[in-house]
Amino acid sequence: MAEKFDAIVVGAGPSGNTAAYTLAKAGLKVLQIERGEYPGSKNVQGAILYADALEKVIPDFRDDAPLERHVIEQRIWVLDDNSFVGTHYRSDDYNKPPYNRYTIIRAQFDKWFSSKVREAGALLICETTVEELLMDGDRCIGVRCDRKGGEVHADVVILADGVNSTLARKAGFHGELKAGNVALAVKEILFMPEEVIQQRFNINEEEGVVIEMMGTLTEGMVGTGFLYTNKDSLTIGVGCMLSDFKANPLKTTPYALLEKLKKHPSIAPLIEGGEMKEYCAHLIPEGGFHAVPKVYGEGWMIVGDSGGFVNAAHREGSNLAMTTGRLAAETVIAAKAAGKPMTARTLKAYKDSLDDSFVMKDLHKYRELPQVLHDSPHFFTTYPTLVSRAAKTFFTVDGVDKKTKQREILGSFRSARRWRGLVGDAFKLWRAFR
Amino acid sequence: MIAVNVEEKLFQNRYKVDHGRPHIQIKDADVCKNDCEAQSCTYVCPASCYKAEGNRAVTLITDGCLECGSCRVICTEHTNVAWEYPRGGHGILFKFG
Numbered sequence: 155m156a157e158k159f160d161a162i163v164v165g166a167g168p169s170g171n172t173a174a175y176t177l178a179k180a181g182l183k184v185l186q187i188e189r190g191e192y193p194g195s196k197n198v199q200g201a202i203l204y205a206d207a208l209e210k211v212i213p214d215f216r217d218d219a220p221l222e223r224h225v226i227e228q229r230i231w232v233l234d235d236n237s238f239v240g241t242h243y244r245s246d247d248y249n250k251p252p253y254n255r256y257t258i259i260r261a262q263f264d265k266w267f268s269s270k271v272r273e274a275g276a277l278l279i280c281e282t283t284v285e286e287l288l289m290d291g292d293r294c295i296g297v298r299c300d301r302k303g304g305e306v307h308a309d310v311v312i313l314a315d316g317v318n319s320t321l322a323r324k325a326g327f328h329g330e331l332k333a334g335n336v337a338l339a340v341k342e343i344l345f346m347p348e349e350v351i352q353q354r355f356n357i358n359e360e361e362g363v364v365i366e367m368m369g370t371l372t373e374g375m376v377g378t379g380f381l382y383t384n385k386d387s388l389t390i391g392v393g394c395m396l397s398d399f400k401a402n403p404l405k406t407t408p409y410a411l412l413e414k415l416k417k418h419p420s421i422a423p424l425i426e427g428g429e430m431k432e433y434c435a436h437l438i439p440e441g442g443f444h445a446v447p448k449v450y451g452e453g454w455m456i457v458g459d460s461g462g463f464v465n466a467a468h469r470e471g472s473n474l475a476m477t478t479g480r481l482a483a484e485t486v487i488a489a490k491a492a493g494k495p496m497t498a499r500t501l502k503a504y505k506d507s508l509d510d511s512f513v514m515k516d517l518h519k520y521r522e523l524p525q526v527l528h529d530s531p532h533f534f535t536t537y538p539t540l541v542s543r544a545a546k547t548f549f550t551v552d553g554v555d556k557k558t559k560q561r562e563i564l565g566s567f568r569s570a571r572r573w574r575g576l577v578g579d580a581f582k583l584w585r586a587f588r
Numbered sequence: 589m590i591a592v593n594v595e596e597k598l599f600q601n602r603y604k605v606d607h608g609r610p611h612i613q614i615k616d617a618d619v620c621k622n623d624c625e626a627q628s629c630t631y632v633c634p635a636s637c638y639k640a641e642g643n644r645a646v647t648l649i650t651d652g653c654l655e656c657g658s659c660r661v662i663c664t665e666h667t668n669v670a671w672e673y674p675r676g677g678h679g680i681l682f683k684f685g
Contacts, residue, residue: 189673191604195681196655260685281677300675318657320673331661338658340634342597343684387684400628400662408634413592432684433597435634435654437661 159185161486162297162308163276164284164321166193168472169458170314171267172211172479178274180487185306186276187299189283194264197316198436199472200341200380200389202364203258207473211480212270216252220262222384223362224253227355231420233369233379234542238420249361257362257382257389259343287311287325287454294325294453310496311454312482314475317437319460327456328447333397334528335441337377337466340408341391342416344428348386354424355383366469369538371415374531375402379415380469381424388428390416393438395528408435440466443521449508450501455482463513467520467587474513481507523586530579536570537579594636598652606678610650612637612659613670620646624666629659654680 163174166188174186190196202225208215227244248254272278279299288296288305296307313322317336322328348359355363367379377394392408392415399408415421439445439462446463449456457463458475465474485504486496494500508514527533544563567576614620620627621644629638635652638659660671673679 189676191677191681194685196679196685198682198685201685261682262684264685283673283676318655318660318671318673320671330664331657333661333664336661338632338634338656396632396658396661399632399658400626405628405631407592407594407631407636409592409594409597409636410590413590417590430597430600432600432682433654434682434685435656435658437656437658 157306159183159306159308160490161185161310161312162187162306163312163314164297165314165316165458165460166190166268166271166278166280167197167264167314167316167458167475168267169460169463169475169479170312171264171271172476173312173314173457173483174276174278175211175267175271175274176480176483177486178271178276180483181275182487182490184276185308186271186278187282187284187297188268188278188280191281192265193268193278193280194261197260197264198341198434199260200382200391200469201258201260201263201472202382202469203256203263204470204473205252205254205256207476207480209252211476218266220259220266222257222259223357223360224248225255225257225362225364226357227363229363229365231365231367231369232538232541233367233371233418233420234539235370236419237542237546238367238369239541239545257364257384259384284315284321287321289325292452294451297321309453310486310501312479312486313454313456313460314458314479315460317439317459319456322447322456322460325454327451327454331437331439332441332445333400334395335439335445335462335524336396337393337438337440338396338399338408338435339391339393339438340412340433340435341380341389342412342430342434343384343387343389343432344425344430345387346428350427351383351386351388357383367415368534370535371418372411372534373402373404373406374535375399376527376531376534381421387431388425390421390425395440396437409433438466438471439464440524442466442524443514443517444524446517450504451498453496455485455501455504457482463517465516465520467523468516470516477511477513478508481511520586526582526586530582532571532575532579533583540567540570595652598635601652601654602681602683603651604678604681605651606675609675610648611672611674611679612648612650612653614646614648615668615670617645619666619668624668628662629669632662633659
């Protein structure tokens with residue numbers, strides 16, 4: 155292929171689609187390369203779509219995007235082996251359009267998004283894996299695909315190839331992922347009739363509920379579980395830091411952990427009768443601020459998961475992906491308009507706009523959280539057990555007076571962690587969230 | 589821990605297997621057998637692609653691979669996993685994702 159493009163985008167997930175869409179819309183000649191059979195066929199997410207990031211590129215996406223349910227209630231549950239203590243936040247404000255967030259099915263959503271990208275004028279090639287970046291010294295000048303004569307040139311290559319960015323690694327832009335910076339998540343999709351979902355979760359048509367869970371289910375590993383309502387299916391999953399899976403003395407497999415979650419007495423009734431139709435696994439870049447690699451250079455930029463843009467504390471990812479994709483594209487568009495070459499000097503504007511946006515501000519805010527959680531396994535073992543035992547002691551009526559119960563609860567916390575440990579953990583957590 | 593049949597789960601998934609061209613390979617079988625104490629790939633892999641054999645050998649069948657990349661990332665001591673994406677269009681094809 156002798157053809158040369160203004161930009162090549164590798165990958166058709168949220169970040170790649172946003173980048174390609176924005177570039178094509180501005181009239182640039184864009185090639186997008188996707189290794190899956192169709193956009194979305196290689197992509198896995200929880201999956202929650204935050205409207206704001208998409209609205210900034212496609213304001214009227216609600217007209218035809220495949221959305222499952224808008225979320226009106228968020229539950230956060232702390233589980234021990236046979237109970238949960240939880241908060242539920244439900245607001246009718248979330249029930250008024252424009253809705254703030256939705257559950258989605260990525261294979262469908264990405265396919266839809268991709269159709270918008272093609273409408274905007276980008277050329278999409280599927281079933282094609284990019285094997286390596288074409289380099290001229292330290293300048294990226296294109297890509298080589300696994301097709302005959304698969305060398306394509308461009309002024310700039312945007313890597314939206316996901317968490318396992320083999321391209322950036324092979325080109326020496328950054329090293330291998332660290333097991334302590336990624337979470338391994340597994341999930342299943344369980345189908346059941348809409349009415350059953352609506353009854354069980356106390357919602358009407360199109361309304362959705364999200365449950366985030368933490369506790370003893372992860373066996374002391376840093377991780378969380380989740381349960382999301384789709385239109386006529388539920389998504390249930392669990393993810394823990396990969397380093398913790400590796401180090402777990404019980405050698406628990408990810409699928410056994412998921413099975414344990416599904417059998418939990420607080421969860422089992424919610425998913426009962428669901429017909430399992432797919433089992434997925436995915437790495438989530440949760441290293442945060444300190445794990446973000448260099449995201450631009452001579453003729454290249456990195457967006458989305460492949461740049462580690464995930465806010466683990468708030469379970470946000472696709473909105474960071476779309477925002478980084480948009481900011482990268484806007485950088486290229488501005489450079490092009492100014493007649494500047496796509497050098498590192500020019501593309502630094504991308505990093506500047508990232509720093510200026512919620513993306514880096516949020517990652518910076520939680521920069522110490524991964525370490526705090528890593529250092530205090532008590533958040534995933536001792537505390538969930540103590541909290542649920544405290545609730546049980548307090549709510550069980552058995553002739554024991556309340557003051558004695560209160561003393562017993564305080565005593566159980568003190569003997570488990572001592573005051574120093576309790577105050578220390580609370581302080582570290584507060585500082586990480588401040 | 590609950591016994592789980594992962595093959596049953598994988599059976600629900602759609603794959604286009606690239607026959608005879610596995611996208612992941614163990615570089616040197618002897619390293620797994622002789623040098624790797626933990627063999628963590630055999631319990632961390634969410635598709636159970638890696639199996640610990642009785643004689644301490646580790647075998648790999650990539651047909652059910654979910655392309656998460658965990659095996660490559662955890663094999664830090666020996667970097668004994670050669671990990672590439674499948675050829676275009678091959679591998680797991682998520683229906684829902």
